[in-house]
Amino acid sequence: MEAKSKSPKMIPIFELTLDGLTAILKQDHKKGGFHASALYREVFKQGKQNWFEADEFVKSPALTKVLLPLLAIKPDKIVKTINEEFLTKFITRLSDGQKIESVIIPMTRYKTLCISCQVGCKMGCRFCETGRMGFKRNLSVAEIISQVYNARFFLKENIQNVVFMGMGEPFDNFDNVIKAIEVMNVQQGLDIASRHITISTAGLSSGIDKLAALKLKNIRLAVSINAANDEVRSKLMPVNRRVPLKKLKTSLTNYPLKKRGAFLMEYVLIKGVNDSFQDAQELVEFIGPLPVRLNLIGYNPVKDFDHPPPSEEALHRFGQWLTDKGIFVIKRWSKGRSVSAGCGQLGGFLCE
Numbered sequence: 387m388e389a390k391s392k393s394p395k396m397i398p399i400f401e402l403t404l405d406g407l408t409a410i411l412k413q414d415h416k417k418g419g420f421h422a423s424a425l426y427r428e429v430f431k432q433g434k435q436n437w438f439e440a441d442e443f444v445k446s447p448a449l450t451k452v453l454l455p456l457l458a459i460k461p462d463k464i465v466k467t468i469n470e471e472f473l474t475k476f477i478t479r480l481s482d483g484q485k486i487e488s489v490i491i492p493m494t495r496y497k498t499l500c501i502s503c504q505v506g507c508k509m510g511c512r513f514c515e516t517g518r519m520g521f522k523r524n525l526s527v528a529e530i531i532s533q534v535y536n537a538r539f540f541l542k543e544n545i546q547n548v549v550f551m552g553m554g555e556p557f558d559n560f561d562n563v564i565k566a567i568e569v570m571n572v573q574q575g576l577d578i579a580s581r582h583i584t585i586s587t588a589g590l591s592s593g594i595d596k597l598a599a600l601k602l603k604n605i606r607l608a609v610s611i612n613a614a615n616d617e618v619r620s621k622l623m624p625v626n627r628r629v630p631l632k633k634l635k636t637s638l639t640n641y642p643l644k645k646r647g648a649f650l651m652e653y654v655l656i657k658g659v660n661d662s663f664q665d666a667q668e669l670v671e672f673i674g675p676l677p678v679r680l681n682l683i684g685y686n687p688v689k690d691f692d693h694p695p696p697s698e699e700a701l702h703r704f705g706q707w708l709t710d711k712g713i714f715v716i717k718r719w720s721k722g723r724s725v726s727a728g729c730g731q732l733g734g735f736l737c738e
């Protein structure tokens with residue numbers, strides 16, 4: 387019987403590191419690092435979709451002819467851009483029609499991009515719009531990378547920091563989040579180093595343990611804490627019933643932080659729920675000797691969780707109780723008050 391000739395595979399460049407791309411070009415096309423580097427540079431450094439116009443490909447017409455149908459640079463489409471105060475939110479429509487949000491946050495010298503990793507979220511935090519949507523699906527690596535690509539090359543923003551604080555729980559889409567970080571890290575491409583990337587979790591200790599095992603010490607870890615009392619926290623964040631504070635603390639204690647590193651913790655202050663002196667004391671006790679920078683964020687009301695935002699005075703008072711006990715509190719609580727988004731309500735903006 388005649389053997390069927392294998393048709394060459396599509397090249398999902400938004401899912402590939404430079405090494406991964408080189409391996410595919412070697413294996414399927416008998417070409418290697420030279421063309422892979424050129425392709426990576428055109429797509430991820432320069433944001434060009436017509437990579438085939440680069441010298442390296444003009445001079446290799448046979449290869450270019452083969453690659454063209456296999457390599458379409460088609461990031462997901464931005465369908466809306468909204469400016470709220472100093473933040474820019476953009477909505478992306480995915481290939482199946484689902485929509486996700488990303489937010490660009492200006493810092494002193496550059497911009498931070500807050501990205502989504504899921505459509506919806508399983509965690510169901512009471513104070514979060516995304517939690518109320520329920521879970522639809524995980525994002526692919528390409529859909530995560532598309533957000534960075536679009537912010538840099540379509541919106542032309544100087545993105546140097548990425549925080550996984552948009553829609554979804556990153557540890558619930560662990561493999562794709564880690565793979566996307568590997569793609570972001572490639573110096574010849576997007577060149578966003580791990581020390582400029584923050585993963586924010588609702589407190590999935592299994593994810594913290596898995597990240598610890600990878601020994602990627604430079605990635606910054608943020609925990610949306612919101613209460614240091616199991617009863618209060620379970621009401622706010624149902625995940626706490628599965629992973630109570632003691633278990634979370636064990637994972638944090640065992641986490642191999644880099645030298646002089648610290649966890650980021652987000653605390654959404656909600657009037658009459660977690661804003662008392664006792665709440666502050668419990669938080670101080672929970673943090674104990676852990677190195678923590680605490681991001682205190684005023685609650686931004688969402689439907690069916692009817693609490694007014696705390697006053698500036700209440701935020702200052704709560705922050706002061708913590709500061710008095712030696713906790714490092716990030717006092718930038720007005721930033722982003724008008725944006726209602728995912729994890730920790732995009733609070734604080736952390737990464738300068």
Ligand code: SF4
Binds near residue numbers: 518555
């Ligand atoms: S705060 Fe984060 S973990 Fe909680 S429901 Fe919202 S997106 Fe999910």
